[in-house]
Amino acid sequence: MRIIAQILLLLITIIVFIFALLSGSEGYGGGFMGIVKNSPNALPWLLLFGLNYLVWKKELLGGIILTIFGLFITWLFNFSGPNFWWTTFAFTSFITLLGVLFIYFHLNDRRKKI
Numbered sequence: 001m002r003i004i005a006q007i008l009l010l011l012i013t014i015i016v017f018i019f020a021l022l023s024g025s026e027g028y029g030g031g032f033m034g035i036v037k038n039s040p041n042a043l044p045w046l047l048l049f050g051l052n053y054l055v056w057k058k059e060l061l062g063g064i065i066l067t068i069f070g071l072f073i074t075w076l077f078n079f080s081g082p083n084f085w086w087t088t089f090a091f092t093s094f095i096t097l098l099g100v101l102f103i104y105f106h107l108n109d110r111r112k113k114i
Contacts, residue, residue, distance in 0.1 A: 002105050013048045020045050063102030070096030
């Protein structure tokens with residue numbers, strides 16, 4: 001289950017990063033230069049790659065930070081703007097759920113060692 005959760009988090013991270021990189025590029029004329037000009041839009045999502053690394057190395061700390069990050073983006077994307085989209089809510093809530101799973105995995109392993 002742990003490996004599936006890690007792979008799911010990595011897949012979500014890659015999809016979100018590519019979406020953020022490409023989603024506004026047509027406003028800059030599209031093509032390669034449009035993507036380059038839109039690249040600052042994707043920079044915040046590099047944090048999610050860092051959280052992937054942290055979860056793989058330090059599961060408890062990474063899980064806690066990922067849960068906080070997931071709760072923050074759930075609030076930011078769903079409750080701070082005029083639109084509430086069920087797909088966005090489900091997607092951002094899934095990141096929070098993965099963070100909670102990593103905390104559970106760590107605590108479950110620790111309990112088995114005692």
